[in-house]
Amino acid sequence: MSARRKVLLKVIILGDSGVGKTxxxxxxxxxxxxxxxxxxxxxxxxxxxxxxxxxxxxxQIWDTAGQERxxxxxxxxxxxxxxxxxxxxxxxxxxxxxxxxxxxxxxxxASPRDPENFPFVVLGNKVDLENRAVPTRRAQGWCETKNNIxxxxxxxxxxxxxxxxxxxxxxxxxxxxxxxxxDIGLEPNIPIQPEPAKDKSGCxx
Amino acid sequence: xATNGPHRSGNTNQSSRLSRPTRxxxxxxxxxxxxxxxxxxxxxxxxxxxLYGRFDLEECDEGVKINHVWDSESGLPTSRLINxxxxxxxxxxxxxxxWLAQQASFSIDPDMDSDVALMEDILGETQSIxxxxxxxxxxxxxxxxxxxPNQLFPIPTEESQxxxxxxxxxxxxxxxxxxxxLKLNKKNVFILSExxxxxxxxxxxxxxxxxxxxxxxxxxxxxxxxxxxxLYFSTDTHNFVFVHKGPLILVCIANTYEYPDQIRLQMxxxxxxxxxxxxxxxxxxxxxxxxxxDLRRWLTDRFLSSLIELMDEDPSYLLQAIxxxxxxxxLRENINSTIIQAGNKNKKVLxxxxxxxxxxxxxxxxxxxxxxxSDILLLFNMVHSTTSFKNSENWTPVCLPDFDNRGYMYAHIxxxxxxxxxxxxxxxxxxxxxxxxxxxxxxxxEKLNSHGYLQKIEKSIRxxxxxxxxxxxxxxxxxxxxxFRLNQYTMPLYGPPYVDExxxxxxxxxxxxxxxxxxxxxxPAKIIYTVGPKETLFAWIHKEFEWYAVFDPLISKPSAVDxxxxxxxxxxxxxxxxxxxxxxx
Numbered sequence: 001m002s003a004r005r006k007v008l009l010k011v012i013i014l015g016d017s018g019v020g021k022t023x024x025x026x027x028x029x030x031x032x033x034x035x036x037x038x039x040x041x042x043x044x045x046x047x048x049x050x051x052x053x054x055x056x057x058x059x060q061i062w063d064t065a066g067q068e069r070x071x072x073x074x075x076x077x078x079x080x081x082x083x084x085x086x087x088x089x090x091x092x093x094x095x096x097x098x099x100x101x102x103x104x105x106x107x108x109x110a111s112p113r114d115p116e117n118f119p120f121v122v123l124g125n126k127v128d129l130e131n132r133a134v135p136t137r138r139a140q141g142w143c144e145t146k147n148n149i150x151x152x153x154x155x156x157x158x159x160x161x162x163x164x165x166x167x168x169x170x171x172x173x174x175x176x177x178x179x180x181x182x183d184i185g186l187e188p189n190i191p192i193q194p195e196p197a198k199d200k201s202g203c204x205x
Numbered sequence: 206x207a208t209n210g211p212h213r214s215g216n217t218n219q220s221s222r223l224s225r226p227t228r229x230x231x232x233x234x235x236x237x238x239x240x241x242x243x244x245x246x247x248x249x250x251x252x253x254x255x256l257y258g259r260f261d262l263e264e265c266d267e268g269v270k271i272n273h274v275w276d277s278e279s280g281l282p283t284s285r286l287i288n289x290x291x292x293x294x295x296x297x298x299x300x301x302x303x304w305l306a307q308q309a310s311f312s313i314d315p316d317m318d319s320d321v322a323l324m325e326d327i328l329g330e331t332q333s334i335x336x337x338x339x340x341x342x343x344x345x346x347x348x349x350x351x352x353x354p355n356q357l358f359p360i361p362t363e364e365s366q367x368x369x370x371x372x373x374x375x376x377x378x379x380x381x382x383x384x385x386x387l388k389l390n391k392k393n394v395f396i397l398s399e400x401x402x403x404x405x406x407x408x409x410x411x412x413x414x415x416x417x418x419x420x421x422x423x424x425x426x427x428x429x430x431x432x433x434x435x436l437y438f439s440t441d442t443h444n445f446v447f448v449h450k451g452p453l454i455l456v457c458i459a460n461t462y463e464y465p466d467q468i469r470l471q472m473x474x475x476x477x478x479x480x481x482x483x484x485x486x487x488x489x490x491x492x493x494x495x496x497x498x499d500l501r502r503w504l505t506d507r508f509l510s511s512l513i514e515l516m517d518e519d520p521s522y523l524l525q526a527i528x529x530x531x532x533x534x535x536l537r538e539n540i541n542s543t544i545i546q547a548g549n550k551n552k553k554v555l556x557x558x559x560x561x562x563x564x565x566x567x568x569x570x571x572x573x574x575x576x577x578x579s580d581i582l583l584l585f586n587m588v589h590s591t592t593s594f595k596n597s598e599n600w601t602p603v604c605l606p607d608f609d610n611r612g613y614m615y616a617h618i619x620x621x622x623x624x625x626x627x628x629x630x631x632x633x634x635x636x637x638x639x640x641x642x643x644x645x646x647x648x649x650x651e652k653l654n655s656h657g658y659l660q661k662i663e664k665s666i667r668x669x670x671x672x673x674x675x676x677x678x679x680x681x682x683x684x685x686x687x688x689f690r691l692n693q694y695t696m697p698l699y700g701p702p703y704v705d706e707x708x709x710x711x712x713x714x715x716x717x718x719x720x721x722x723x724x725x726x727x728x729p730a731k732i733i734y735t736v737g738p739k740e741t742l743f744a745w746i747h748k749e750f751e752w753y754a755v756f757d758p759l760i761s762k763p764s765a766v767d768x769x770x771x772x773x774x775x776x777x778x779x780x781x782x783x784x785x786x787x788x789x790x
Contacts, residue, residue: 008403010400010402045415045419060401062401076422076427077422080399080400080401080402080497082497110496186483188636192613193634
């Protein structure tokens with residue numbers, strides 16, 4: 001109940017296979033990048049502590065597998081997220097087109113309380129590559145139609161915008177967490193009208 | 206064969222502990238390994254069908270990995286699975302071994318090629334388990350007398366603890382430290398929400414164990430995806446016990462004498478402890494509305510930690526029974542009538558308990574209501590873990606889950622005086638009743654004092670413990686006797702050779718073993734008599750009582766029976782002093 005209480009934020013990263021979800025996370029948490037591609041199996045979990053306005057926040061980042069065969073675990077993983085990060089590859093238009101279905105899938109599976117205002121962040125990854133195929137304007141336009149989702153163009157390889165993007169993600173998640181924190185207190189007044197015990201075995205009968 | 210499978214290609218010889226098969230038990234699997242081989246897929250699935258889920262902890266060159274075996278269609282190991290052994294590509298194996306120590310991941314593909322090999326491994330193993338028709342014989346085979354905890358759950362050697370786990374993504378995380386801690390602590394307890402958010406960790410900061418919480422949640426979700434429930438899995442050294450109740454997940458990782466069922470009972474007690482602070486109604490409501498809710502804001506860790514400590518050594522929790530202060534029956538009646546008179550004045554008190562430390566002195570209840578032992582134990586724990594109750598009068602809402610988990614009762618808790626270990630708990634359903642209960646408390650204490658009962662009780666508390674020589678049944682070293690009807694138990698002080706902590710712990714381990722065999726779901730025993738190198742063990746479950754006793758290892762069966770009969774007579778003669786009967790308003 002104190003203002004200094006610990007905050008833990010659950011962040012889910014979604015997007016097609018190969019767009020760089022794991023790489024972004026590794027760049028952010030471990031400051032590393034590898035060109036080797038290894039498909040994520042199920043989900044990976046990483047944590048990072050960040051300071052946001054003098055507040056120490058632990059981010060629990062759930063990096064999910066993009067491959068379809070792992071989608072059955074979705075419900076369990078999406079549940080209770082504070083922020084959802086949608087990633088696409090700026091050189092692959094298909095990965096951008098599927099953002100809609102990733103977003104819908106998340107909202108269906110996680111069924112957050114207020115789906116309209118649930119915080120998303122969109123990352124267009126691999127901007128270091130030359131064969132760009134999705135223009136910034138197009139991505140921004142999509143984000144605007146979805147209740148102004150913040151949009152970042154990143155490169156996990158060159159560490160471009162990664163830190164900034166995750167800062168924004170943490171901030172968004174914190175807002176979401178704060179919404180649930182301020183208005184719920186423990187109600188000490190739930191009296192009971194117990195029914196007389198019949199033959200329930202009790203202590204010292 | 207399994208040994209040729211890619212899972213075995215790792216550095217298995219470096220850490221044999223990790224490479225041993227790890228067994229998973231879920232609700233639909235059986236404890237009775239013997240059934241596995243007899244089962245055919247045509248048989249209806251019951252509680253005792255086959256073991257069909259198994260994980261295999263293994264060290265590979267990319268860290269620790271968990272393989273699993275699962276026939277998702279029938280839920281049974283089938284011959285189809287074994288015959289259709291498909292070749293396994295090395296790249297698939299590499300992909301599957303993406304199990305990192307530092308960045309923990311979870312693999313979820315039930316059709317993984319390599320499972321086939323492991324399935325054969327299970328069958329091979331289960332066939333080697335012998336069936337013993339004699340339950341007693343089987344019990345002693347299953348668990349020989351314990352010399353030390355290491356015998357049953359060998360603690361990993363220095364080398365295996367120090368063994369470096371390859372980190373493909375190294376640096377910031379402290380997963381390795383956590384793993385070390387997990388091994389160092391005998392019993393780790395974690396509580397998390399269904400969404401994998403940390404709520405409680407017995408040791409260390411729960412925020413630092415978030416990787417672990419993710420994996421635990423994944424384990425649970427994975428098994429539930431198959432419409433099953435994960436109960437526990439065991440490695441050579443540790444039991445991993447899972448309880449998914451309401452919106453919470455409780456996990457215990459223990460290297461102790463306790464059996465998974467006994468740990469489950471403890472996890473349920475912890476769940477009740479949480480309910481007692483926030484009620485079932487509020488717990489469910491908040492997670493229905495806010496799945497990402499951080500429950501830590503509502504909980505006091507202290508209650509949970511204290512309860513875990515009590516459960517580690519106090520048989521009350523294992524037996525779900527109360528221990529009281531032995532007392533002259535007339536004195537008890539006098540105390541009861543004092544409490545009843547004071548309570549009848551305002552009619553707002555539902556229950557009154559007079560307690561010293563964690564032992565009951567008197568219990569008066571409203572004639573229509575009863576308290577279960579688990580609720581009383583939670584009240585004990587609440588006072589036990591709150592030192593500030595000593596110096597002040599307290600009025601607190603408390604939910605008693607067994608009585609009614611929907612809402613709060615209101616408790617007036619106050620010690621009888623500054624020096625005593627004795628306190629009164631008065632419970633009411635009326636939240637405005639503070640002043641009435643305060644008055645009742647004062648009246649009770651005054652009356653007890655003026656009649657001199659208080660001094661007499663203090664004397665009883667001082668002499669509450671008895672020793673075996675006092676009972677004059679020298680053959681029995683120690684015993685625990687539980688009265689089912691009253692939900693109370695009694696036991697003497699620990700005498701030689703159970704004087705040091707290690708021996709006491711070992712003895713408690715024996716009791717846990719006996720208890721497990723009286724209550725195990727498959728073929729529970731009624732009477733157990735088993736001779737071991739350090740003591741002869743005896744347990745007996747009867748419709749009115751449950752009895753555990755230890756004798757000298759060289760005692761003959763007739764003398765043991767004789768001693769038990771002597772104890773029976775003693776118990777009969779002293780039962781009114783040992784056990785209390787509740788009075789009613």
